[in-house]
Amino acid sequence: MSQTHSPSRRTFLASTAVAAAVVGGVPLLSACSSEGGTGGKGGTTTGKDARKLLPAYTASRVVEPDIPSRNGSRPGFTGKAEPYAKLPSSVPEKLGKGGKVTIMSPLWGTPPKKDCAYYRAVDEATGVHVDWQPQDGNTYGEKLGAVLASNGIPDMVVIPSWEMQGKIPSAIDSRFADLGPYLSGDNVGKYPNLAAIPTDAWQMSIFSGELKGLPLPSGAVDIVIPYYRQDIFEEKGWELPTSAQEFMDLAEEITAPRAKVWACEDMKWTAFNVFGVLPDKPYCWEWQGEKLVHRVETDNYLEALEWTRKLYAAGVVHPDAMAVRGDAGTRFTAGQSMMTNDGNAKWYGWTFEQREQNPDFRVSGMDIFGHDGGDPQLYFANPAGIWAFINRKASKETVEECLAIANFAAAPYGTRENRLVRYGVEGTHYTLEDGVPTKTPQGVTETQDTYFFTAGSEAVAAFPDHPQVVRDWCGWQQRMGAFMKEPLLYGMQVREPNRWANLSDQFEDFEDDVVRGRKKVSDMQQAVEDWRKAGGDELRDWYRKLIDEVGESAA
Structure with missing residues (x-):
């Protein structure tokens, strides 16, 4: 999404997050303290209390970057992409048990057919059948508000930070499940790709004193x-x-x-x-x-x-x-x-x-x-800006099916799971041309960003067709990261009281x-x-x- 002028804060966040899983410089008005989630008093969760809720971090060692992170920069990958058969796996056994879940997410494009080859392939790999309910990303907030006010909330709902306005934060408080019993501390060990999500991103997934969101992490130096x-x-x-x-x-x-x-x-x-x-x-x-x-x-x-x-x-x-x-x-x-x-x-x-x-x-x-x-x-920059939430009314079995999907989608770059989520089936949805995954016409139609929004791995820089861009970008981030510091309340979800929420607009x-x-x-x-x-x-x-x-x- 190109900008017609200096981008608005909302448009900038949406365009960069969708294009490269990045977020920067916008308000996140969506958590409250023990004062109460629906009363409009606002607040946040203390660092001490938050630490009790966070998943235990275990770095992924499945694939090592060519350019390590420094000063908060993205890790970089400069090599050619390997054929699917040569890629390592980060999910050696299916975690899904054959259940069915519904997921609502934004989509910037034409929705694929529900029974398309891409959806069937990922369903088979995860062990979970997904009934996708994608909505136009440009008007997603309108649809989101209506759905969250209804009795027909899907099992999983993707909510970007730029849509957390009006009654949406209160709906997050009341409508979505506490994932702490499944993911806090060592519980996350069942889901190694979720365990490898940076702690700062999980920190920003705490809403109303509960671990509610499955984050799509951002790069710490992802600034304008x-x-x-x-x-x-x-x-x-x-x-x-x-x-x-x-x-x-x-x-x-x-x-x-x-x-x-x-x-x-x-x-x-x-x-x-x-x-x-x-x-x-x-x-x-x-x-x-x-x-x-x-x-x-x-x-x-x-x-x-x-x-x-x-x-x-x-x-x-x-x-x-x-x-x-x-x-x-x-x-x-x-x-x-x-x-x-x-x-x-x-x-x-x-x-x-x-x-x-x-x-x-x-x-x-x-x-x-x-x-x-x-x-x-x-x-x-903010550690995360897009989350997937699970319906509070979902059964334990459904929650675990959703987490199986999220763990698969959060596979790191360079793994089979990441390739399947991002490009589909080799030979059907993409071909490798000189080490660069290139989508076929069927791939362009079907492999759109849907699973991508259910959870994400650490943000990286990886462009096998333009490795110099990776080197330049990572070098810039490393240099700029040396001059960065955390602002007050960094990493906290904060909801301002309703009467002041729009004061600075x-x-x-x-x-x-x-x-x-x-x-x-x-x-x-x-x-x-x-x-x-x-x-x-x-x-x-x-x-x-x-x-x-x-x-x-x-x-």
């Missing part, structure tokens, strides 16, 4: 990337900037309107990283002395907006970004703009897209700098107005003052009490 056209930069001899002023100077050098070339697209999200702005809620608070301060109250926030506004005012941003029209990614790959920012899936996506029509095309991620030329201050649109010159920075300052009076100060007191009670992070 400032991309640049490396091929053109090398051709022109342009040097990468190392400060906010150098970026501005370079942008003015690059921009040539008569040649239909502009330096960049909307760079607001990069500005937030360059100026060390805090993430979105609930990680939007920091201590300044003894005062708890919201991201919108910080100097960093206003300075980031002012810098982005100056880019627009200088005429170095593509005019279509100013008008919020067209597609930023298309302009970037066409050479109309030299820099943009987007999710990590684009690194491979653009490279794959351009490989035939522009074989010299090369995109890379610019190292994020501090605005003054020093080190940047970055924040780790106005700021994203207001930001876009400020950077495009439609409003002044002083207008934003007034909006912040209005926010304080409308409940921001009360929300601050609530968060301060919460931190006093549960601690500053999930650790």
Whole structure:
């Protein structure tokens, strides 16, 4: 999903999560403390209590990466894919007992036929027959709300974090099963692939003091990337900037309107990283002395907006970004703009897209700098952002069938199970062409992301057709990870009280107005003052009490 401008927080999360199992920078308003899940008081689970609920972690050693994780980066795989028969298995014995379960999940595409060869193959491998009920991902929230309010909830339901709004969090509290008796501590040993899911992802699967969600893990360094056209930069001899002023100077050098070339697209999200702005809620608070301060109250926030506004005012941003029209990614790959920012899936996506029509095309991620030329201050991304939940009314046998499916789907990259889930049956749904799995027409139709959402293994970087992308991406993450820290309440599910849950929603649109010159920075300052009076100060007191009670992070 390309963005037409600086992506909205919701759209960015959806596009990157679906494209590459990544999540970043959005609110997760979906857990509460012992105060009660349905009363709207909100809260979270303490780190001490959470540790009692977490599955015992056991790393998978079935397949070792070529590039180990460092500073939170994704492990990388650069080798060619092996034929299915040569792959190791992470589920040597079927855990399913021949039962039948119903699963509802989002789908961006045309649903496969219920009796298609892909579904039959995975049913046979897991030992469980699944009646899939996929729903249009673009309108999933509407369908989700209706289903959760009914008496016809499927056995398993996939819920992305960006849909956890309105009454959805309360429905999670009341409608879904506690998986602790099946997975907490050593109980997870029956499901080794679930045991290998990083603990931070499980931490974010605790809702209302219970282990409820089966997570799709994200990469800790999966943040918005400032991309640049490396091929053109090398051709022109342009040097990468190392400060906010150098970026501005370079942008003015690059921009040539008569040649239909502009330096960049909307760079607001990069500005937030360059100026060390805090993430979105609930990680939007920091201590300044003894005062708890919201991201919108910080100097960093206003300075980031002012810098982005100056880019627009200088005429170095593509005019279509100013008008919020067209597609930023298309302009970037066409050479109309030299820099943009987007999710990590684009690194491979653009490279794959351009490989035939522009074989010299090369995109890379610019190292994020501090605005003054020093080190940047970055924040780790959310450990998970999509979960599968099991119906509270499901029998023990049905819960175990669902967990058998999740354990199969969470198989690590390079295993038979992962290949089957992602590509289907070799020779039917895909062929290996020079060590690259390539889907057949039948594979394109049938092997869509359905099982993929029921649980996931550790997020990795693996593109056998473009190993250089893996090396570049992993290297970028390793370098950026060295400057990352955990924000307050990191790794915790937090539900704000209902009366304040939407208090900060106005700021994203207001930001876009400020950077495009439609409003002044002083207008934003007034909006912040209005926010304080409308409940921001009360929300601050609530968060301060919460931190006093549960601690500053999930650790």
